[in-house]
Amino acid sequence: xxxxxxxxxxxxxPLCSALDLDKIQLPQGFSIEVYVDNIDNARQxxxxxxxxxxxxxxxxxxxxxxxxxxxxxxxxxxxxIAAGLFMPSGxxxxxxxxxxxxxxxxxxxxxIEAGLPDVPEPELVYDKLPDKSHHGWKFIAFGPDNQLYIxxxxxxxxxxxxxxxxxxxxxxxxxxxxxxxxxxxxxxxxFDFHPQTGxxxxxxxxxxMMGDDLPDDELNHVSKQAQHFGFPYVHNDNILDPExxxxxxxxxxxxxxxKLGAHVAALGMEFYSxxxxxxxxxxxxxxAEHGSWNRxxxxxxxxxxxxxxxxxxxxxxxxxxxxxxxxSSWGRPAAVLTMPxxxxxxxxxxxxxxxxxxxxxx
Numbered sequence: 001x002x003x004x005x006x007x008x009x010x011x012x013x014p015l016c017s018a019l020d021l022d023k024i025q026l027p028q029g030f031s032i033e034v035y036v037d038n039i040d041n042a043r044q045x046x047x048x049x050x051x052x053x054x055x056x057x058x059x060x061x062x063x064x065x066x067x068x069x070x071x072x073x074x075x076x077x078x079x080x081i082a083a084g085l086f087m088p089s090g091x092x093x094x095x096x097x098x099x100x101x102x103x104x105x106x107x108x109x110x111x112i113e114a115g116l117p118d119v120p121e122p123e124l125v126y127d128k129l130p131d132k133s134h135h136g137w138k139f140i141a142f143g144p145d146n147q148l149y150i151x152x153x154x155x156x157x158x159x160x161x162x163x164x165x166x167x168x169x170x171x172x173x174x175x176x177x178x179x180x181x182x183x184x185x186x187x188x189x190x191f192d193f194h195p196q197t198g199x200x201x202x203x204x205x206x207x208x209m210m211g212d213d214l215p216d217d218e219l220n221h222v223s224k225q226a227q228h229f230g231f232p233y234v235h236n237d238n239i240l241d242p243e244x245x246x247x248x249x250x251x252x253x254x255x256x257x258x259k260l261g262a263h264v265a266a267l268g269m270e271f272y273s274x275x276x277x278x279x280x281x282x283x284x285x286x287x288a289e290h291g292s293w294n295r296x297x298x299x300x301x302x303x304x305x306x307x308x309x310x311x312x313x314x315x316x317x318x319x320x321x322x323x324x325x326x327x328s329s330w331g332r333p334a335a336v337l338t339m340p341x342x343x344x345x346x347x348x349x350x351x352x353x354x355x356x357x358x359x360x361x362x
Contacts (some may be wrong), residue, residue: 019351020330024322028362029278032320035345035356036066038078042347042354044139044268045337046093050113053337054081054098055347055354058089058137063100065116066354081109081119086131089189090138092148099148101138104131106148106171125173130155130165135187139268139335144198147172147179151202153187158207158232158243166231168202168222182222184229184253190268190335195283197311199223201257203266203287206235212295215239216259217266219287219306219313227254258313264300265290268335268347276342277359283308286344288333291324301329303336303346320346320357 024032041059048054053066063082082088086102093099098109106126109119126148130136135153143149147170154166168182168191181200191202200222206215215235230236230253232244237255240248260266269287284307291300301324307315323331332350339345343358 019353020322020325021355023325024320025318026320026357030357030359032355032357035354036078037351037353039064039066039347039354040352041349042334042352043089043137043349044091044335045345045347045354046091046098047337047339048093048098048113049096051340052113052116053345053354054091054093056089056091056100058087058349061085061088063088063091065112067116079117079119081112081116082122087133087137090140092141094142094146094148099125099140101140101150103133103136103138104129106140106150106173126171126176128176128178132165137189139189139191141191141193143170143193143200145170149181149191149200151185151188151191153185153189154231157209158241160232160244168200180226182220182227182229184231184233185220186231190266190288192270192285194311195271195273199311201269201271201285203260203269204229204231204256205265206262207232207241208263208294210235210242211262212297213262216256216262217264217289218256219258219260219266219269219285220254221257221311223311228252229254229256258306258316260287260289260304260316261299263292263295265292266300266304267333270336270338272338272344274338274342274344277344280307281305286319286336288336288346290332290334290349291329298324298327298329300324301332303333323348 041057044056046054055064065079067077090101098112100107107122108125132155134155149170151168169178171178187205188202204218233248238250267290287304289300303320305319331348334349335347337345346355
């Protein structure tokens with residue numbers, strides 16, 4: 001484990017002007033701007049109690065802290081707080097502490113905001129995760145029960161694997177005991193808890209090498225503990241896997257709440273609970289679709305809005321698009337985060353920036 005002190009401090013770069021923000025299509029009344037740039041491979045974000053934005057990076061192996069020193073929603077200082085980590089894509093802030101997920105370990109930075117730019121020595125709080133990098137990077141969050149939820153992806157495109165692979169678990173960090181929350185989950189890199197019911201909803205990436213249009217990525221809903229979502233036997237609600245589906249029955253597995261399209265690479269998601277957007281957006285889900293790499297014509301590269309009623313999906317629609325122009329892409333949304341003022345941050349791990357989407361009225 002390598003801990004790093006403050007190493008970076010800079011203003012927004014003029015390179016921001018080269019981004020094609022004018023090509024981003026949003027509903028009427030919404031606008032987008034760059035919140036901060038120069039965040040190498042920006043992935044999951046978490047907000048500290050004092051307003052510090054923490055950002056994980058899968059490719060760079062770093063963790064960043066971003067401060068909005070002017071209070072004007074334009075980030076001005078970036079701190080590199082850790083480096084040399086094993087795909088630290090996921091992080092979360094809980095009760096004053098920052099938690100960072102490597103592929104095989106969870107670290108805690110106690111009371112981190114108190115001393116920035118100085119960084120406390122991290123504490124290893126959990127080390128019982130597999131060390132396989134294939135689908136090994138994490139998205140983490142504490143649930144309403146104060147336990148840490150951790151997805152553990154399948155170590156393959158398609159295969160049978162022993163537990164805890166292809167699951168989502170939760171860990172009591174006091175006792176170090178883990179509980180299986182969901183099984184048959186190929187690769188979830190985004191989840192959140194329903195603001196009213198507290199139930200877990202998560203995205204899941206479908207398998208590759210079944211063609212352009214099969215199977216769909218999924219939005220899933222856990223209604224009871226340890227439900228099985230089908231992988232590697234059944235995909236979506238009725239597709240038997242050609243290698244592992246023989247003798248399996250689709251009705252024995254939990255159906256997706258919503259099929260999102262094949263290869264869109266649905267990653268970070270969040271229930272919107274801010275007050276800035278119009279009232280009809282309350283408790284909607286925003287999903288970052290990272291975009292396809294394995295399809296003859298590209299799909300994804302956008303933010304999708306999902307509307308629920310009584311824990312059922314009633315509609316879905318594109319909220320933000322334009323990062324894909326024809327077959328050329330200039331950005332890849334990775335995660336979303338609601339800010340205290342109700343605006344929505346979107347991390348982009350290809351353009352190395354974080355955007356801010358706000359509502360200014362009709």
